Amino acid sequence: MSRLFVLGVSHKTSPVALRERLAVKPEALPETVKSLAEAAGLDEALLVSTCNRVEVYGLAAHDDAPERVRAFLERTTGPGSLAAHTYERQDADAVRHAFRVASSLDSMVVGEPQILGQVKDAYEAASAAGVLGSLLDRAFTKAFAVAKRVRSETGVAAGTVSISSIACDLAEQIFGDLRGRRVLLVGAGKMGESAAKHLAKEGARLFVLNRSRERALELAAACGGEPRSLSELASELALCDVAICSTSSERFVVTMELMKEVVRARKYRPIFLVDIAVPRDVDPRIGEMEGCFVYDVDDLQKVANENLAGRRREAEAAEQIVETETRAFEEWRRQQDLKPLIVGLREHVRGVLAAELERTLPRLKGDPTQDRAALERMIDAATNKLLHGPLTALKAAGERGDAAAIDAVRALFPLGAETSSSRRDPEAQRPELTPARGKVGA
Amino acid sequence: MLRCAPVIVPILFGVTALAYLVASGLFLAFLLRGGEALGRAALGALGAGTISHLVFLVAPALSAAPVLALDIRESLAVGSLLVSLAFLVTTLTPRAPSTRLSVLGAFITPVTLVFFLGAGLHRNVTSVPEGVRSALLPVHVGVNVLGVVAFALAFGVAVAYVVQERQLRQKRIGGMLSRLPPLDVLDALGFRFIAIGFPLFTLGVVSGALWAVRLDPDAPALSTSQLVGLLAWLTFAAVLGLRVGAGWRGRRAAYGTMAGFLCTCLLLLGYVFRDGSGVGS
Numbered sequence: 001m002s003r004l005f006v007l008g009v010s011h012k013t014s015p016v017a018l019r020e021r022l023a024v025k026p027e028a029l030p031e032t033v034k035s036l037a038e039a040a041g042l043d044e045a046l047l048v049s050t051c052n053r054v055e056v057y058g059l060a061a062h063d064d065a066p067e068r069v070r071a072f073l074e075r076t077t078g079p080g081s082l083a084a085h086t087y088e089r090q091d092a093d094a095v096r097h098a099f100r101v102a103s104s105l106d107s108m109v110v111g112e113p114q115i116l117g118q119v120k121d122a123y124e125a126a127s128a129a130g131v132l133g134s135l136l137d138r139a140f141t142k143a144f145a146v147a148k149r150v151r152s153e154t155g156v157a158a159g160t161v162s163i164s165s166i167a168c169d170l171a172e173q174i175f176g177d178l179r180g181r182r183v184l185l186v187g188a189g190k191m192g193e194s195a196a197k198h199l200a201k202e203g204a205r206l207f208v209l210n211r212s213r214e215r216a217l218e219l220a221a222a223c224g225g226e227p228r229s230l231s232e233l234a235s236e237l238a239l240c241d242v243a244i245c246s247t248s249s250e251r252f253v254v255t256m257e258l259m260k261e262v263v264r265a266r267k268y269r270p271i272f273l274v275d276i277a278v279p280r281d282v283d284p285r286i287g288e289m290e291g292c293f294v295y296d297v298d299d300l301q302k303v304a305n306e307n308l309a310g311r312r313r314e315a316e317a318a319e320q321i322v323e324t325e326t327r328a329f330e331e332w333r334r335q336q337d338l339k340p341l342i343v344g345l346r347e348h349v350r351g352v353l354a355a356e357l358e359r360t361l362p363r364l365k366g367d368p369t370q371d372r373a374a375l376e377r378m379i380d381a382a383t384n385k386l387l388h389g390p391l392t393a394l395k396a397a398g399e400r401g402d403a404a405a406i407d408a409v410r411a412l413f414p415l416g417a418e419t420s421s422s423r424r425d426p427e428a429q430r431p432e433l434t435p436a437r438g439k440v441g442a
Numbered sequence: 443m444l445r446c447a448p449v450i451v452p453i454l455f456g457v458t459a460l461a462y463l464v465a466s467g468l469f470l471a472f473l474l475r476g477g478e479a480l481g482r483a484a485l486g487a488l489g490a491g492t493i494s495h496l497v498f499l500v501a502p503a504l505s506a507a508p509v510l511a512l513d514i515r516e517s518l519a520v521g522s523l524l525v526s527l528a529f530l531v532t533t534l535t536p537r538a539p540s541t542r543l544s545v546l547g548a549f550i551t552p553v554t555l556v557f558f559l560g561a562g563l564h565r566n567v568t569s570v571p572e573g574v575r576s577a578l579l580p581v582h583v584g585v586n587v588l589g590v591v592a593f594a595l596a597f598g599v600a601v602a603y604v605v606q607e608r609q610l611r612q613k614r615i616g617g618m619l620s621r622l623p624p625l626d627v628l629d630a631l632g633f634r635f636i637a638i639g640f641p642l643f644t645l646g647v648v649s650g651a652l653w654a655v656r657l658d659p660d661a662p663a664l665s666t667s668q669l670v671g672l673l674a675w676l677t678f679a680a681v682l683g684l685r686v687g688a689g690w691r692g693r694r695a696a697y698g699t700m701a702g703f704l705c706t707c708l709l710l711l712g713y714v715f716r717d718g719s720g721v722g723s
Contacts, residue, residue: 159616166615173610176540176624267689270625291692293610303615310616 002043004135006094007066007086008055011108014085016051021077024049029125037131040068044133046126046140048101050118052108057098059135095139096326102143103150104157105318111157111311116147139329146325153321155314159307163300164195166307167274171199171242174272174293179203182240185225186233186253188215189246191276191297196244197223207236211247234258238265244274245281253281263289276300334398341409342391348413349386353379454498455562461491462526462555469547476621481544485533488551492526495558499523514713515561517587522557524591525550532595532631539631540623550598557594560714578653586646590706592639593678597703599632600696607693629691632699640678647675667712674705 009019024032029047036056037045044059056069066088074082089097100106102119123140126132132140151157160166168178175181183204185196200206206225209232210216216227228236237243237254247253254273262271268291275282275296287294357375364371390409397405468484499519529550533543602622609619622628650671681698684690690698 170610170615172624173606173619174625176627268692268694269689270692287611290694295613299613302613306616 002061007088010053022054030129034129044136045131048122092330098143099146099322102147150318154317156318164198167195168198184240184243186245187247192244192246237262242272246276252283338398458494466551473548519561521587522554525594526554540627542623549601582649585642589639589643592635596635600699603628603696670709677702
């Protein structure tokens, strides 16, 4: 019987140096997953590659398929290099893992939205490469539905957790639409630059102030802003809506004295001062002045931590959803496994009865067409009645995962090899009486 | 149907008051706890209350020829309906300045409820005697009602501004902060309501003064209610003037709006509990 498995490395099991060697570029995904499926002898395959994980989902009849996948991956990292860093899950655990990954429960930042898009890319690539069979197709279609359910029914994606996004959210709480708002970036700190870019992406106009004119020009070009000299700080503060301060100054750059003038010039129009510098650039007492909202790096980090803690709390509810959906998927899969056996049983019983019909029909003295129609109806009814009890018990055994009972049925009836491993062709043909009918007609 | 209209009126009053009470509770719960379902339920309850309110006003006219009483109770009944309608229109219009305006119902619906309950007090009050009626009276009452409606909406927005500003200052991120509209949107909306209400209220004050002088030229220069009305007018004039002239906005403008509206409420309260017709400036 074919087994579903996942084998991979993630931020939890491997260093970034290893993951970056394994990472596959999006444009190379279809070709790589096809080569992988061929090399490892997989019936179905799907390769997820992000900066935090590289993992292969596969379906194969042979037990050493995960080992072959590992060997394929080690072509880039060296033999034996992955043994200590890979994780492997089988069947229901592999499905659960796929659901958790798509729902961002296994992400470095729980609830981050990018992973779902990356898994969808992997699904498209496997489909384009022709290695996405019915089982992985079903598993990942379900994974996308589970991810959607988790996002809509829990708060796992609620609240922003990056400093620059939080600064942007707060600016929106004060000003609403940020399009056309003036954002002042004071200093050249990396985090400040990131926050300013975030605001610029929302349509804000960016002005970059720096002690060095060259650095201001350079930063302005990088962020899509306009350079200004640090001597223009007071006049720019009077005009801007948001000021992001991230200088390396040892003293306050935005002082009480400066802001008293600025606030008067602004006529108490609100200003949002984001102080990401350590030591701080903005005198914290300014936060008490009318129209001034001052948030330092600790305030923003506190919000990030609260949001992250909230997401973790919500993750418990999300795990429940994943568990329920995993059980439902496994039940569906067991039913799919039983389908060939059920079809085979019906075929066998009906075949026996049909053979007896063919032997008996010539000896009957009535109208052969009418007799055949009546006896075929009888065969259908007899097949149903004979198999009602055994099939109900078989389905129950399937739901329980009782392999012994299923094997006993296989042993009792000579159903043929295809009923035990035909997961890839579950829709077996119903036995037909047409050839026999042809014979009679002739 | 026409005959039973007077019987229905007290029932409609009770249903309307109950709907406004439920809507106020739901809006408050929505503000404090969030949840889209609560927000929708609150808007639904307010919508039901508004329809019931409209029927409450129209029903008596079905049984007899409509006569404008032009007293304070009728003004409050019409005014509270207009507050509710204006809020629903402002919130539900596709061109609303923010998608989060519905939460303002937590501050505006209680005002609607209080005005409506005020309209129900002393229902048997006599309407304005024929002798003191004048062409100026409907103008005086009409523009005053419209002015007070705009001020009631501005008041709700101002309270929301103060709450939102405090949340931001105390760095209480999430919760109420994320449900209330942005500060700048509240500030601009409050200004717009005052800019609409002030000219109407001014016209109401002027027409009232003219009518009072015509009614009794020997009356004292300023009665208590006239003094309170003038105080309300001066407060709103200051809020508007300082905003336009000196650029005052934000918290100061919000407190000014709240003070002006409280003066207006004092004025209305004086009329409600005053003996007689409740007419006069």
